[in-house]
Amino acid sequence: MSAACISRRNLPFLFLLYLLCLFFVANSDELQVLLNIKTALSNSNTNIFDSWESNNSICNFAGIACNLDGSVKEIELSKQHLTGLVPFDSICELQSLEKLSLGKNLLYGHVTEDLNMCVGLKYLDLGFNFFSGSFPDISSMNGLVYLYANASGxxxxxxxxxLENMTGLVGLSLGDNPFDRTPFPKELVKLTKLNWIYLTNCSIEGQIPKEIGNLSELIELELSQNYISGEIPVEITKLGKLWQLELYENNLTGTLPVGFGKLTSLEMFDASYNHLYGDLSELRFLNQLVSLQLAHNQFSGEIPQELGEFKRLVNVSLYGNNLKGSLPQKLGSWANFDFIDVSENFLTGPIPPEMCKKGTMTQLLMLQNNFTGGIPASYANCTTLTRFRVSKNSLTGVVPSGIWGLPNAEIIDIAMNELEGPITSDIEYAKSLAQLIVSNNRLSGKLPPEISKSSALILIDLGNNQFSGEIPTTIGELKQLSSLHLEDNILSGSIPVSLGFCGSLSDINMAHNSLSGEIPSSLGSLPALNSLNLSDNQLSGRIPARMSSLKLSLLDLTNNRLTGPIPKSLSVGAYNGSFAGNDGLCSKNIKYIRRCSSESGRSGKLNTLIVCFTMGAMAMLVSLGCFLYLKKSQKHHERSWKEDSWDVKSFHLLSFTEEEILDSVKQENLIGKGGSGNVYKVVLANGKQLAVKHIWNSHHSSSRKKLGSTTPMLTKRGGKSREFDAEVQTLSSIRHVNVVKLYCSITSEDSSLLVYEYLPNGSLWDRLHTNRKMVLDWETRYDIALGAAKGLEYLHHGCERPVIHRDVKSSNILLDEFLKPRIADFGLAKIDQANVSKDSTHVIAGTYGYIAPEYGYTIKVNEKSDVYSFGVVLMELVTGKRPIEPEYGENKDILNWVCSKMTSKESVLSLVDSTIPEAYKEEAIKVLKIAILCTSRLPVLRPTMRTVVHMLEDAEPCKLVGIKVTKDGGSEKDELRDKQQKI
Structure with missing residues (x-):
């Protein structure tokens, strides 16, 4: 046989050998690419890279899928806790790669133009990471079908x-990124295969184009939290497949477009927080609705009765509109109904009785309407309810007994109605109840002793009802109780001694009852008590001497039958008027109270002579002082500022005068300077120390008035400054042990002064970072963290309207003589109100290093921004580092630095301040993990301050002495520690 024949016979074999060579060469190249990825990215929480070894087939690598020829088709590495810089230049060498999924990791750095080399990609997911810089041009990826890059920085x-030529694009998710403001991208309305658009919170402005109607395949359209204005275009009614439409927190106006009812596939509709108006008649056709959210608009007219027949509807939120008429009586009776909030409207008629028919309802919120009739008995069996609020209506009848015992209810609020009946013993089953608000009704009967079994109670407000009988002695078992209001009832008997065991009590009001007996001395041991009103009762006996230790902002014991001397510490000007109507009381200091009898005979005469001599001497001194003062005033009239007319507004009972404050505001008492003015230390004649803050306005540099060589220059104001108004508005109504106390404001045409309690240990910043730095042990740091958290929790959850501080930082956390913290400096604070315009809230406020990322790209700045800043403070406490340090690198802060160290247990432990003993480092890491949760890039992922307090309480440090040690050497808290090892 010839050589030519042999060659032809072997051609297939040689060709196959050639293909095999190419296969092995290609696989060798792709193996190297994957090993490069493994080197570049690290993780400590999963074993995803364990199989990525050179002696293993690449198609057996975890997260890798191959084509039939063995080439890499897909890389699936999402949710693997990966960190590092992604080597896109290497990845794009994978010629057959169609899917690259890196979402929900901790990846960072810039995404370079090398990504554009991945021309064969059909699926790209970079979402939920920590990238920086601009998104690169990806115009070469014409075959892309899915693009996810939301919340990636x-x-x-x-x-x-x-994106213009990506005609096959089906899913696009770019939301929650701080892009520059841009009009609605017209390129999108040409991509007619799109079925999902997620562009929430990415700075889109202008109007929704009419061409949106061309996207007939759209199933989900999410454009919330942007700057979109104008009306909802009528062309949107062409989107017959639309399942979800999210438009909340924009500036939309107008009515729901005619024909909106054609969107019969719509299940989720949220257009809350806009300026929409008109009626809701178009909604009557949308019988597939599951969730309807239209809160805080200006809708009027009646709610369509057809909603009562919607068999899938589970969520209804229509609060803050102008709706009238009645609710459909079958509303919520068909499906597993979850919640309703129709508060702050003008709705009438009865409460629909069957919203909890399926036993799944969690919230019933109907505040501030005109509902009539009784509370339907069916809700007494709705054990899933967590919030039951029907206050400020016209409800009548007896409250069903089971309402009091709802086991999961956190708040029961039926105030300001005409409801009747008693609080029943069922309340012992309300184990989750934190707030019981039933004031201003016609409730009656005795208070059940079982109320003490509702151990989570923080607030009890039973004021202005017809409750009778004695206050249960078991009330002292409520260890978390903070506020107790029983005023304007017909309660009798004595005040229980056990009340003094409620160590968290800060506010007690029992005025206008028929209470008798003595004031329990145990009240004097309540460390947080701030307000005590026992007026208009029949209390007798002496005022307990132990009450002298209380630091009260309000004390009212008027119109009782008290006798004996008023304790010396209470016989001060601060409590003038607090004792009137008690003929048996006496005092040496209070003028309108009869004087206590003194010894007779010589000693009495001698005392009289001493008093007369003293008064005469004082009169001479006063006269001399007045003469000198008048002489000096005439000589230096141009430098006098006391002649101004001063307006004093007190927010607590005062033990000082405006003159004492004005006399002390001088250069030698200056203790601090800030962006809004100076702070002075004032020492009163009685030794009490105060801090006085003068807030500058924008004109202070050009119109100041000299006050002499020892007096600072005060502002010539044409009206109060914005910082002054914010601070006064916020602090004047706040009563909390962890929020700085504002005694009063003193204003004139020329100046604004705020008078605070003085905190001798300065700020947390001082104690951690400056020349006033001190070694703080871990237990002290933990106590500061928990106390500051409780102060912020009160601002966010304990006020009638949430107070957003907007400048939480360690220098605004002040420390008293015992290093207990106070939240201070409310010059940037905002009280969250429904009618505040969005532009007014879109101000980048705060301090670099503490500012939450959403300040740069959203108009919705809320409590979660404070949570972020507090997370940074927690990192300071754990690490001892400043928010910005050179060692972090360019454009990096403490959060980046901490995250970069989360690679191994050793590197994590190295984050803890070196001054903290080794025995406490594990405890500190618990708090660090809470800090990381607080500083999540997405606000929705951050916990509330209430949750932060609970987490910190769970992270209470173990005591080095007294821990029960098990046989294997562990402690009883090891299990809790193990549960918190993973973030």
Whole structure:
């Protein structure tokens, strides 16, 4: 046989050998690419890379899928806790790669133009990471079907034109990134295969284009938290497949477009927090609705009765509109109904009785309407309810007994109605109840002793009812009780001694009852008590001497039958008027109270002579002082500021005068300077120390008035400054042990002064970072963290309207003589109100290093921004580092630095301040993990301050002495520690 024949016979074999060579060469190249990825990215929580070894087939690598020829088709590495810089230049060498999924990791750095080399990609997921810089041009990826890059830290201008030729694009998710403001991208309305658009919170402005109607395949359209204005275009009614429409927190106006009812596939509709108006008649056709959210608009008219027949509807939120008429009586009776909030409208008629028919309802919120009739008995069996609020209506009848015992209810609020009946013993089953608010009704009967079994109670407000009988002696078992209001009832008997065991009590009001007996001395041991009103009762006996230790902002014992001397510490000007109507009381200091009898005979005469001599001497001194003062005033009239007319507004009972404050505001008493003014230390004649803050306004540099060589220059104001108004508005109504106390404001045409309690240990910043630095042990740091958290929790959850501080930082956490913290400096604070315009809240306020990322790209700044800043403070406490340090690197802060160290247990422990003993480092890491949760990039992922307090309480440090040690050497808290090892 010839050589030519042999060659032809072997051609298939040689060709196969050639293909095998190419296969092995290609696999060798792809193996190297994957090993490069493994080297670049690290993780400590999963074993995803364990199989990525050179002696293993790449198709057996975890997260890798191959084509039939063995080439890499898919990389699936999402949710693997990966960190590092992604080597896109290497990845794009994988010629057959169609899917690259890196979402929900801790990846960072810039995404370079190398990504554009992945021309074969059909699926790209970079979402939920920590990238920086602009998103690159990806115009070469014409075959892309899914693009996910939401919540990844990209900024700048997104290259919308690079999407123009991606005609096969089906899913697009770019939301929650701080992009530059841009009009609605017209490129999108040409991509007619799109079925999901997620562009929430990415700075889109202008109007929704009419061409949106061309996207007939759309199933989900989410455009919330942007700057979109104008009306909802009528063309949106063409989107017959639309399942979810999210438009909340924009500036939309107008009515729901005619034909909106054609969207019969719509299940989720949220257009809350806009300026929409008109009626809701178009909704009557949307019988597939599951969730309807239209809160805080200006809708009027009646709620369509057809909603009562919607068999899938589970959520209804229509609060803060102008709706009238009655609710459909079958509303919520068909499906597993969850919640309703129709508060702050003008609704009438009865409460629909069957919203908890399926036993799944969690919230019933109907505050501030005109509902009539009784509370339906069916809700007494709704054990899933967590919030039951029907206050400020016209409800009548007896409250069903089971309402009092709802086991999961955190708040029962039926105040300001005409409801009747007793609080029943069922309340012992209300184990989750924190707030019981039933004031201003016609409730009656005795208070059940079983109320003490509701051990989570923080607030009890039973005021202005017809409750009778004695206050249960078991009330002292409520260890978390903070506020107790029983005023304006017909309660009798004595005040229980056990009340003094409620160590968290800060506010007690029992005025206008028929209480008798003595005031229990145990009240004097309540460390947090701030307000005590026992007026208009029949209390007798002496005022307990132990009450002298209380630091009360309000004390009212008027119109009782008290006798004996008023304790010396209470016989001060601060409590003038607190004792009137008690003929048996006497005092040596209070003028309108009869004087206590003194010894007779010589000693009495001698005392009289001494008093007369003293008064005469004082009169001479006063006269001399007045003469000198008048002489000096005439000589230096141009430098006098006391002649101004001063307006004093007190927020607590005062033990000082405005003159004492004005005399002390001088250069030698200056203790601090800030962006809004100076702070002075004032020492009163009685030794009490105060801090006085003068807030500058924008004109202080050009119109100041000299006050002499020892007096600071005060502002010539044409009206109060914004900082002054914010601070007074916020602090004047706040009563909390962890929020700085504002005694009063003193204002004139020329100046504004705020008078605070003085905190001798300065700020947390001072104690951690400056020349006033001190070694703080871990237990002290923990106590500071928990106390500050409780102060913020009160601001967010304990006020009638949430107070957003907006400048939480360690220098605004002040420390008293025992290093207990106070939240201070409310010059940037905002009280959350429904009618505040969005522009007014879109101000980048705060301090670099503490500012939450959403300040740069959203108009919705809420309590979660404070949570972020507090997370930074927690990191300071754990690490001892400043928020910004050179060692973090350029454009890096403490959060980046901490995250970069989360690679191994050793590196994590190295984050803890070296001054903290080894025995406490594990405890400190618990708090660090809470800090990381608080500083999540997405506000929705951050816990509330209430949750932060609970987490910190769970992270209470073990005591080095007294821990019960098990046989294997562990402690009883090891299990809790193990549960918190993972973030």
């Amino acid at each position: 990209f900024s700048g201008t997104f290259p919308w034109n690079s």
